[in-house]
Amino acid sequence: MDPITFGVLTISDTCYNDRSKDRSGPRLVSQIMQAFRNAQVVASVVPDENSLIQSELRQWINREEVRIIFTTGGTGLAPRDVTPEATKPLLDKECPQLMTAITLASLKKTTFAALSRGVCGIAGNTLILNFPGSEKAVAECFGTVKDLLPHALHLINDDVALVQRTHAQVQGTETVEAQIHVCPHQTGVGDGRDRHSPFPMLPISVVMDIIFGVVQRTTCLEDDIWKTTSPVNIPPFRASIKDGYAMKSTGFSGSKRVVGFVAAGDAPCAQPLQEDECFKINTGAPLPDQADCVVQVEDTLLVSRDKHGEESLVEIMVEPKPELDVRPIGHDLRIHDSIFPITDSSPVVIQSLLSSVGISKSLPKPKVALVSTGSELLAPGELPVPGKVYDSNATMLEELLLYFGFNCVRTVVLSDNLPETKRSLVQLFEKVEFVISTGGVSMGDKDFIKTALEELNFKIHCGRVNMKPGKPMTFASKDNMCFFGLPGNPVSAFVTFHLFALPAIRWAAGWERTKCPLATIQVKLSQDHILDRRPEYVRASVTSKNGQLYASVNGNQISSRLQSIAGADVLVHLPARSSECFKASAGESYPASVLRYDFISKYE
């Protein structure tokens, strides 16, 4: 079936000024993608300006392939709400009943639906529907009309055969769902149908929304961990902060007799203590019951030793003050207080804080399996064979998982063989929740991953992403099993692991959503870079010059050249080329994902 292109136009001053605030547009895109397997989507954001709305709508109406446009926002009663006024003059025919259907359904949820003034109609061969601006409303409105859309398009197209077929379906002989289903790429068929990927190229933000919507959390840190209270005080006894002498702060008289030695690990000592006596004590040792301060060894002089060579008299050079160099009981953490002052999902933080209060519990981490696919692959260590290449992806991904605090339970190398691929996936998913594969997701007649997933009844949420490298990145799921099919080119696998698989695993592990993706910083480009047709994620090393971070692109960026990850501190996010702009210039500032903790390679 031919792809249908949908337009999603977010109309909002706020979202225009800060795209990250646009929740409704991406939500709509993701719903379209989930509902229509043959959908392509163009999306844009404009402010609440009549002329700008019309100019964007006109461009899409004039594009033959754009068949349905949803607008979101600007339908209310506020002075800046002009979406219906901008839309109406462009319509050849209005479809008021479509809007009535939407309004009736929305009124069942909230009477506020009565305050939306959206219109629906046909412009050329394009159906336009105005939806309100809220994410929830958009989802509901889309749900109301989605099943009507294929038939509406057939009617607009005057496609008699399909119209008749839909009428038959309405009478109960076939489902509309079946009609709009498109099978994934059929390898080796050799006819026209297998020459284009049926998978729309989704924007990264949409793929992220889908991933966070689909991946289930295997641990619920909020409940299990964040509310944990301490069963002990830290320190559990009054502890010395210094190596020195524990004594009474009262009756200071210059020198004191050393009456005992307390080391870390000794039980607190109840022995009576006079004002002219002291105990030699080590850092971390419990203060004798009758002492109330410690004088560090640097502020004392040894006066004499006894016949065994032990210290017997010391001169105290500073005045002892109550509580000097003493950590009171519960100073760092009080019993029954929360162990976690703030939520921090780092396994380092969680495990070590739990250990500090005596809780020995390893956090359940999502179980991950890695699979390298490809008949051309040789394991490192094997002798070279003509036509074969060494498998770098399995090692790279295993090291990355370890670097980010996760383990992988198994690594297997598959040949390009459909039954073997299916068998291995089934076996792996008996043991793990995540399988990350590399290779076999593009258009070759040996690229079996998507077919295997379909045949195993996985839902393929994403088969292509609008990015370079990493275009064929595939994400699929079934029940709580999640599958990432990273592209085989090693750099594509590297980039897509960081951008998609890692955030998904962190999410499953219970991390806060905003913490799941890599941290983003702003960097200035050190050199010009020609922009690609796809948004590009460029490996670059970072130099700090007078506090400003500069990114230097790491040589040839072809996705097979793994050397570009050497010295890669960040992935610089470069936008796609446009008619106005074909290069990113030196000195311009771009966002960049931080790949490693030590992300500044040079200081100048």
Ligand SMILES: Nc1nc2c(c(=O)[nH]1)N[C@H]1C(S)=C(S)[C@@H](COP(=O)(O)OP(=O)(O)OC[C@H]3O[C@@H](n4cnc5c(N)ncnc54)[C@H](O)[C@@H]3O)O[C@H]1N2
């Ligand atoms: N007709 C089209 N061909 C390709 C397209 C396309 O859109 N149309 N996309 C290209 C893009 S972009 C990428 S990225 C690759 C992705 O390919 P696959 O995921 O199918 O991966 P393979 O074909 O199996 O391998 C690609 C390449 O990578 C090497 N490779 C694979 N696994 C490993 C490994 N474990 N270690 C090292 N190197 C590996 C493999 O030998 C190939 O050279 O498809 C393009 N094609």
Ligand code: MOO
């Ligand atoms: O997207 Mo591919 O990953 O360009 O090489």
Ligand SMILES: [Mg+2]
């Ligand atoms: Mg391939």
